[in-house]
Amino acid sequence: MTSVEGISEVQDVAYMLSVVRITKVVDCWLWDQNANNGFSVATVKTAMRQNAYGHPGQGMRWESWVPIKVNALVWRLEKERIPTRVELVKRKLNLPSVNCPMCNVGEETVNHIFVACGFAFGVWSKVWSWCRLVPASSNTIEDLKTWQDFSSVAGKGKRIVRCVIMVTCWAIWKERNKKVFHNSDPKVIKVVAVVKAMSFLWLKARSNIDKIDWVKYPLYML
Ligand SMILES: [Zn+2]
Numbered sequence: 001m002t003s004v005e006g007i008s009e010v011q012d013v014a015y016m017l018s019v020v021r022i023t024k025v026v027d028c029w030l031w032d033q034n035a036n037n038g039f040s041v042a043t044v045k046t047a048m049r050q051n052a053y054g055h056p057g058q059g060m061r062w063e064s065w066v067p068i069k070v071n072a073l074v075w076r077l078e079k080e081r082i083p084t085r086v087e088l089v090k091r092k093l094n095l096p097s098v099n100c101p102m103c104n105v106g107e108e109t110v111n112h113i114f115v116a117c118g119f120a121f122g123v124w125s126k127v128w129s130w131c132r133l134v135p136a137s138s139n140t141i142e143d144l145k146t147w148q149d150f151s152s153v154a155g156k157g158k159r160i161v162r163c164v165i166m167v168t169c170w171a172i173w174k175e176r177n178k179k180v181f182h183n184s185d186p187k188v189i190k191v192v193a194v195v196k197a198m199s200f201l202w203l204k205a206r207s208n209i210d211k212i213d214w215v216k217y218p219l220y221m222l
Helices: 002-017 042-050 068-078 086-091 108-115 120-132 141-147 158-182 188-204
Strands: none
Touching: 002 158, 042 068, 068 141, 068 158, 108 120, 108 141, 108 158, 120 158, 120 188, 158 188
C-alpha cells in the first residue's frame, strides 16, 4: 500500500482501534431508543443527530452534497478524533516530533492543523476571498461552526458555504498527509485549486448547481 490515501486510512484505522478497550463483559446487542417501536434506521439517524448536534446552530451538519469521506472527516475533526502527531503521542506512539509538518512551528493539534497553522490560515484566506466573505474570527475549530452561518448569505448559499468549509478541511488534511507520507512540498495555491475543483465536481454531481463560472465566485448565482 503506497498511496497517500491508503497509508492515511491505515493510520486512521490504527488510531480508532487504539481507543477501543476490550473487557471481559460478554458482547450483546443493545437498543434503548424508542424500544416500543423496535429498531429503525430513521430512529438511529434522529438519535445520532441529537447526540452529535444537541444544540441547534452548533456543529456541522451531515451534508449530502459532498461525499461520505468528507462528512466523516469533519465529524471526526469536531470530535478531535484525527491522528495528528499530538494525538498519536498521547496514544504512546513514538514520534521524533509533535511539531506541525506544514509550518514546523506549533504542535500539531487538531485545532492547529485545520485552523491556527499559518498554512491553514493561507488556505482559508484565499477560500474566503474566493467566496467574497470575511469571517469575524478564525482561530479555533469552534469558528468553523460559526462560519457556516454567515449572516450575509441566505438559503442555498449557506449550504454552499458549509460544503466549501467541509471540502477545505478535507483538502488541508489531504495535503498534510501528502507531506507526512510522501514528503511533498505543500502549496496553499494547490490546496485552494483542489477546493475549487472538488467542491464544483461534487456539488455538480449531487445538487442542481450547474454553472460554469463557479471557479470565479461560488455564490454568484444567488
Ligand atoms: Zn502548522
